[in-house]
Amino acid sequence: MNGLSNKSADPRECLSDSSQEIPPEPLYFRLGDYVAGAVTGVLTALAVRLIVGPQWDMVVAMLVGMGVGMLVHMTLLLLFIPLLGTFEVMMPLAMIGMYGGMLFGMRDSMQQAYVPMSTALEVGALFGLLVVFGIRWWDRQLRGVVFVRPEEGPGFP
């Protein structure tokens, strides 16, 4: 502990909210989130389309689609996490891979709902963008103070 000064006041006074404003998120991250979501949606749709055929049982197709989607998104995490942040990438990509994979698998196993590859990829991109939009909206609702204990005892005015 050599060289340490002890200049503390009552530490409880430090628990009050700081007046420092958080600046808005840079455009790089906002756009990056949507690009990562669209890429994951497209690649999940592509991978599922290449594996699941219109003769598949729907339940099996959904389970395989989910597994494929998870593999795709976990691979993409390695690319996007260093660029965009851990949880900000992990949560939307997980939803796109897991739930998107299930939905795409279900669609691709249905003869009557079968669409051309280009449409499947466009829907994949749209799904990715919508999930990112939804999670970003959800984050804005949840962000901020959850709990502050009423001030009590000596040290508080």
Place this chain on the structure above:
Amino acid sequence: MPITAREKWDWLSLTYDLMTWGEDRRQRDKKRRLFAKVRGRTLLVAVGTGNDLKYLPADCNLIAIDISPRMIERARTKARRAAVNIRLVLMDAQRMAFADQTFDTVLTVCTFCSVPDPVQGLQEVYRVLKPGGQLLMFEHVRSRISPLAFFLDFMTFITRKFGPDLNRDTIGNVLQAGFRVQREENVYLDIVKTIEALK
């Protein structure tokens, strides 16, 4: 054979800065705001590669510990660049060598997702804090929202082999260690949080 926490973080030190480049930029303002509350004799538990040292106030008086010698080595380089009075020590958060009631503030950044026994680690933090001392935490926790929590549970099977757990109930652990939680704030969804508590 499972590797020890020290071996795990020694290995992770090689890619840590690369993997956290985006996160570091994304969270820096929120960290700066939390770190501004640091007062008095301060302990930073799990300094890592020292990425967060640059967000500390210039007048901060700090001891930083980590379990990994390679992390400490990297942090040493960054500590020279940061204009803070800092001493780096190789130490396990679950068995700290400091005397009781040594610090006014204990700061943790994504630490108690990785400490093998988080309650034991937090009890150590409680022990080394002075009465009324503050615990400032920037941590990720298990979500209370089921679809997100399910995914965090699933991912933890994988991540705990080479990194942190993603599904810890850190607020529960803080309470279990004896602290009084004063403030909880969501930074991203209900997963990344700042937690402020008093001894």
